Amino acid sequence: MLFARAGGLTAWRLLLSLLHFAAWEAGSGQLHYSVPEEAKHGTFVGRIAQDLGLELAELVPRLFRVASKERGDLLEVNLQNGILFVNSRVDREELCGRSAECSIHLEVIVDRPLQIFHVEVKVEDINDNPPVFRGRQQRIFIPENRQLGSRFPIEGAVDADTGANALLIYNLSPNDYFSLDVQASDELSKSLSLELKKSLDREATPELHLLLTATDGGKPELEDTVQLMILVLDVNDNAPVFAQALYRVHLLETVANGTLVTTLNASDADKGVNGEIVFSFGNDGSPNIKEKFKIDSSSGEIRLIDNLDYEEAKSYEIQIKAVDKGSPPMSSHCKVLVKVLDVNDNTPEVVITSRSLPIREDAPFSTIIALIAVSDRDSGVNGEVTCSLTPHVPFKLVSTFKNYYSLVLDSALDRESASDYEVVVTARDGGSPSLWTTATVSVEVADVNDNAPVFAQAEYTVFVKENNPLLVLTLLLYTALRCSAAPTESACGPGKPTLVCSSAVGSWSCSQQRGQRLCSGEGPPKTDLMAFSPGLCPSLSTSERNEYTEANSNLSANMCLELN
Ligand SMILES: *[C@@H]1O[C@H](CO)[C@@H](O)[C@H](O)[C@H]1NC(C)=O
Ligand SMILES: *[C@@H]1O[C@H](CO)[C@@H](O)[C@H](O)[C@H]1NC(C)=O
Numbered sequence: 001m002l003f004a005r006a007g008g009l010t011a012w013r014l015l016l017s018l019l020h021f022a023a024w025e026a027g028s029g030q031l032h033y034s035v036p037e038e039a040k041h042g043t044f045v046g047r048i049a050q051d052l053g054l055e056l057a058e059l060v061p062r063l064f065r066v067a068s069k070e071r072g073d074l075l076e077v078n079l080q081n082g083i084l085f086v087n088s089r090v091d092r093e094e095l096c097g098r099s100a101e102c103s104i105h106l107e108v109i110v111d112r113p114l115q116i117f118h119v120e121v122k123v124e125d126i127n128d129n130p131p132v133f134r135g136r137q138q139r140i141f142i143p144e145n146r147q148l149g150s151r152f153p154i155e156g157a158v159d160a161d162t163g164a165n166a167l168l169i170y171n172l173s174p175n176d177y178f179s180l181d182v183q184a185s186d187e188l189s190k191s192l193s194l195e196l197k198k199s200l201d202r203e204a205t206p207e208l209h210l211l212l213t214a215t216d217g218g219k220p221e222l223e224d225t226v227q228l229m230i231l232v233l234d235v236n237d238n239a240p241v242f243a244q245a246l247y248r249v250h251l252l253e254t255v256a257n258g259t260l261v262t263t264l265n266a267s268d269a270d271k272g273v274n275g276e277i278v279f280s281f282g283n284d285g286s287p288n289i290k291e292k293f294k295i296d297s298s299s300g301e302i303r304l305i306d307n308l309d310y311e312e313a314k315s316y317e318i319q320i321k322a323v324d325k326g327s328p329p330m331s332s333h334c335k336v337l338v339k340v341l342d343v344n345d346n347t348p349e350v351v352i353t354s355r356s357l358p359i360r361e362d363a364p365f366s367t368i369i370a371l372i373a374v375s376d377r378d379s380g381v382n383g384e385v386t387c388s389l390t391p392h393v394p395f396k397l398v399s400t401f402k403n404y405y406s407l408v409l410d411s412a413l414d415r416e417s418a419s420d421y422e423v424v425v426t427a428r429d430g431g432s433p434s435l436w437t438t439a440t441v442s443v444e445v446a447d448v449n450d451n452a453p454v455f456a457q458a459e460y461t462v463f464v465k466e467n468n469p470l471l472v473l474t475l476l477l478y479t480a481l482r483c484s485a486a487p488t489e490s491a492c493g494p495g496k497p498t499l500v501c502s503s504a505v506g507s508w509s510c511s512q513q514r515g516q517r518l519c520s521g522e523g524p525p526k527t528d529l530m531a532f533s534p535g536l537c538p539s540l541s542t543s544e545r546n547e548y549t550e551a552n553s554n555l556s557a558n559m560c561l562e563l564n
């Protein structure tokens, strides 16, 4: 702590100087001491009187005194023993600031004879100042997509000491992401930066807290620590992610318009607009999606905007796109499969495809009367149709093929006891509750000449065309003709009966188109029917026929009869 340097002096003085750790500087007559700063009052600095070659006894008589350009009270000399000591605390930084050299210049004066000595007391730095960071925390903002090797400047610490006491060594707390880079422009001036060693990911590590320690080179060393708070800034590097890649929804075909189909759930790990998701329908998938469904672009709700019909479409495949609002945006897809469930909403249909009516009363069993086709637009049991007939009819249904039936004769007919039947066919589906429909087949029984004639009528109406001179007709009607089947050509000649009248005994028919003919059912005319129209039958003109038709079209009689 205390030393003196020798100049070119005599040997004994050199020896003395070495012993006393003091020395005269060559030529300048200057004495050098050193004292550590912050030394306590009374700290020994040097035997100034002896080093200057003065006797202790002459100090007082020669008015030994010390003057200083700096504060004079820092050092003082004990006139009894000639020792220079610390009088009041010396703060190097206060005295000299940060300059590397710091000393106190003393002028020692004695009289008789007047002598002036120059004494330099070097104030030695002690490590009395720790390194100091400005603030307890430094915030560093780094976008997450920065390249490896990127550098981010940070502030170092300052140390008010000098030399080794101010020589700072920095240390960064262990971490995966950053290393400390120290660029030294000179021993005491360093630029610090963090160098990126591992890619940042805000979604994984939004913040990093590191500790930076600065340690000086004093003994003992002093240190300071600052917290480096690294805030990772978001970059749109995450696409939206759907909670499910596929959403399956089952909807009854009868659900109301507006029904919620499903709510999509997607998340985006990015922050702010980078993580805001917009939902929309993709362009692939089933056609007409936009006419059946709508999607809420922000909530992801999908709703029906139409009615469903299983018979129209059994399922829908909806492609969904989620796009974030980042720039550039990132997107992802998912799919919604809507399965439409059948409901028994369709009534069976019955179609009578052909019929051979009327049926002869002597028709054999199993004669086919009508073909019946049933159908139901529903599927599964809802579309399974069973057919039934009104009970107690002489017919039955025979299934010919799935959903095709024949209505066939099942027991003997007798026109005289039942001349027609209203056969009700009921088609019922297997839904629950089941739906059903009916169709009616009117079965007319055609007469066969299996009964003796009976008188049925005693009133006759005779039409006579008076202005036709040719025409003298007498009709004697002994009996009535029951027409129970369509007359055929063989029975009645050309033409068909077009007028049917009913009487108490049954249906009657007669020809308006051919004069002098009375028609009966199939087979030869009844022998008990007599009509007279001598020689005129084949030659009636068209106009004449029409006239007759008009005249006879409004028969008031209970039976049909035509006379020319
Ligand atoms: C969406 O999914 C996330 C997880 O992916 C879950 O925590 C959240 O509850 C879901 N929200 C809804 C409405 O289903
Ligand atoms: C279903 O509802 C929407 C409004 O929510 C309406 O525009 C549409 O016409 C409705 N469709 C049917 C078939 O009722």
Ligand SMILES: *[C@@H]1O[C@H](CO)[C@@H](O)[C@H](O)[C@H]1NC(C)=O
Pocket (backbone or CB within 6 Å): 554, 556
């Ligand atoms: C036809 O008969 C109806 C009554 O059945 C009668 O009112 C009408 O006048 C008649 N027409 C002719 C042309 O005789």
